[in-house]
Amino acid sequence: MHWINWVIVVVYLAVVIVDGLRRTRGTKDIEGYFLASRSLPWWAVGLSVMATQISAVTLIGTTGQGATDGMRFVQFYFGLPIAMVLLGVTIVPFLHKAKVYTAYEFLERRFDPKTRSLTSLLFLLSRGMSCGTIIAAPAVVLSAIFGWDLIWCVLLIGLPTIIYTVLGGVEAIAWADVKQMVIIVGALLAIVVVLIIRLPVPLDDALRVAGSTGRLRVFDFSFSLTETYTFWSGILGGTFLMLSYFGTDQSQVQRYLAARSVDEARSSLLMSAYWKIPLQALILLIGVLVFLFYTFSPAPLLYNPRHDAQLRERQPAEYAMLESRYTAALAARDQAAREAAASSEPAALTNFTQQNASVESVRKEALAAAAKATGESSRDVNYIIPRLVLDHLPMGFAGIFLAAVLAAAMSSIAAELNSLSTASVVDFYQRWYRPSAGSTELLNAGKLATALWGVFACVVALYAATLGSLIEVVNRFGSFFYGSILGVFMLAMMKRATAFGAFAGLLTGMGAVAAVSFGAPQISFLWHNVIGAVVVVVVGTVLSLGNRPQPSMTNA
Template identity: 35%
Template sequence: MNWIDWLVMLATLIGIALYGIWRTRHIRSSETHMRGSDDLNWMVIGFNIMATQASAVTFLSLPGQAYEDGMRFVQFYFGLPLAMIFLSIFVIPYYYKLKIYTAYEYLENRFGVNTRVFTALLFLLQRGFSTGLSFFAPSIVMSQLLGWSLNFTILFIAGLILAYTYVGGYKAVSYTQTLQFSVIWLGLFLAAGIVFFQLPADVHFSDALNIAGKMGKVNLVDFEFDLSNRYNFWSGIIGGAFLAISYFGTDQSQVARYLGGKSLAEGRLGLMLNAMIKVPMQFLILGVGVLVFVFYLFNQAPLHFNSNNVNRLSGSAAEQYQVLETQQKLVFEQRRTAVDQMMKAMRSGDDQGTALAKAEVETLHATELQLREDAKTLIKDHVPDAATKDTDYVFISYVLKYMPIGVIGLLLAMILAAACSSGASAINALATTTVIDIYQRLYKPEASDRHYLRMSKFFVAAWCLISLAFAFSAQLFDNLIQAVNIIGSIFYGVILGVFLAAFFQPKVKGRAVFIAAILTQIIVIVVYVLSEYKIDLNLFGWIIPVRVAYLWLNLIGCLLVMGIAGILQGVMPEKGDQNRVDASA
């Protein structure tokens, strides 16, 4: 990488971190460190919400997902605008009225301490794991660039995130996220524009779009109702909505963003800004991946995108890999000719010629895919510890090879800025939840403010270490963006069910919802395992095939908690009224 790229990347990242430290150097209270000063306007809230969700995983994994599977993943976000409207009307008014630090404080007022602690622990578990993935994703980039070991690179990224989060807490996260989000948008538009302009001069935007469509990459909406299909309109609009309601309404890393607003109106407007921009943003990221796919129809792609794996081959294995590359080159040249023929036929309106050329392109593309699989098998046979799934390397491989000097540094800064943004807000939320919902509530309810400030900083460091442990296991997942959403779907539905029971089931009390939440979490994990590993359920001799896509786990978990809690409340009256705050409060 050129020294100019290093300068751009490091100046951007270090400059943002130093700005956050400088702006928060005088923080001396635990409230400001954990919650802020309730002074954010709606635009900053909206940017912070989006920056918190848009991790490095988004920019590394989504373009590769689109390269391999097209744009159907965008359906995952179709339910998000509905979720933002729901939260603005029914949820955040409770939080602002009670002036709480964390979302889980409300649950004690409503259901008792057991439910509060249980849901807080579910959040800590899944968010700690997801934060580990946000450390791991940018480490893929840096390990490729620097030749460092992956684990050492993870430690390097975590240290960068820890620096300003430890010093400034919530306020440092808020100040830096606005700058980080600006870098993200600049990088996205540059990436999309440069990929398009690097296509052959005679390939217009309409040509690129038509070619992508013929190759099945512009598969935006699928209306077929299929519970086993991860990404269709129904899983997105229903399952995605429930996931978004739970994530933005009960995950402290997001709740903290709008609880720091000047008023309820500012918090609502921030959520609405997220509703308007998030789907177009994901569309743009996936679009970059599709453009990279079209680019590689006219330029030979690497046989395997993870160059680290290829560099580890030696001797006869390296020679076999070179043979596969030679075969790929021949297939590419034939496919390039067929793509040109297909483009000319489409321009002239020759449907028959288009169909014939498309069939040839698809046949040759299938041949290339088989060569890629052969390369993965070769790598796996000779480098047993290698993770051969390489879709997360597609975008960064393209950036490093084809982007102009300076832009490479900016795009790497974009990816790392996203990692810092999501990682810092998550670590701050994990520390705040641990201090407020566990440590202060159960162990030290009457300590000094100075003590809580010290513990807030301690748990920032502790959760960095815990997330690092999760990060070291991230290589077990084929696709990082799916891993994050799968983990969330396993836990978020249960958490959301508890909150919706608090809001909309006034007769349900603490013991019933606590037991319902535990039972439901067990059921959701069992359903996921049966679905993921295609295991049939044997229920008293009845064989039931369980095939449920992970997005539906959010709906299943939510409805089961509310349903079981309602039944239990009817047959198991609460001992003593723990419903200290009415649901309409």
């Protein structure tokens, strides 16, 4: 990579880190460290909420998803606006007025300590694994760029971020998120412009070609429990996932608990309701444009350069045969694409889709051969956008993109680690081990917990990087836990729900999700959120019948 790109990366990261450390002066006590003394403006909280989601996973995994699968992934977010409105009138005002540090503290006031602890433990497991996936995304980029082993790339990203997070607090993280959003949106728009300019045919003609492969299809109104991205899975499963994520996940709750007031907390969530879907559509569109770019330009046989080199070295004859077939298939597809772009005849588009299928068939064989040769998963969707940026974008653009990826990763990882530390200290260390601990002791415990969770996330990252599309991996991890956690908070809003019903319902809900996940793996993970929440509410309600009701939520 050219030295100018490195200058861009170093300068941006230096600005973010120096400014973040400058803001640590308000982190001398536990409230300043975990909640920024509840002083953040709504727009900063809103950008921080969005930035926590738009991590390096999004820049890498979602663009790769768009290149291979098209726009239909955006249906995943159709439930977001519904969830934000519901949260604004339910959980947000209750949690903010309760002056709690974690969402799970509230469950003890409503139910009992064991329900609080179990729910917090489930959060720690799910978010700890998701944090590892967020580290894996930039590690994949560095591995693709320099050919370094993945473990060194994970440590390069993880260790500095752990140090930065231990020293800083949620205020430093939130303001870093604001800068992150600026550079991410700028980098995305720059890539869009470059890709459009590089197309050898008019944009509308190119999009018609992409549409023939189904990549511009946004809506799928079929109802299927086995299909992940449909309108109904987004509206139903997506709403339950977003309700749980934004309403019960400490990494998000901690953001609006740091807002100045309930109204500002609501406004911060509505920012995501308005802007998340258009921004996600832009990211997926970049993936479609990447597909078009490689349709009219030679595309790598394998986007993962390390697997490409290993397959070439270990199976030279097989690699040569695949490469020859792939080159011929690419040439035929390029010609068919140009003919389809110049003609509105259905036959031309049909011919292109057939030639594209031939290219994908050879690629599938190459991926299988690479998996056999390396003994690793060969799904390379996470390498598509890094290869494009490094091989084809003008000087300076690679530096901007890499700065965006690293900054997004550091900011998101820092946010996750801070929320994990908060739940660990408040829900376990202070609640069960040191109830009388002072602010200084809790602050030191929080920093130690941050470091330990950082090490755990680095270990998970090594595994997560081999699981395919990282954006899907994050949501699979979350969906295993989120529905059941949401069910407990739904019970908390029911006056007659009891502590026994809530705890038994939570256990039953997790059992039901586990049974579906391992016993019926064909059911899409988005429906796990619905299953978990419904089972918890139904079981908890039934078991609460005839028992003495707990205090109402409004009196908690």
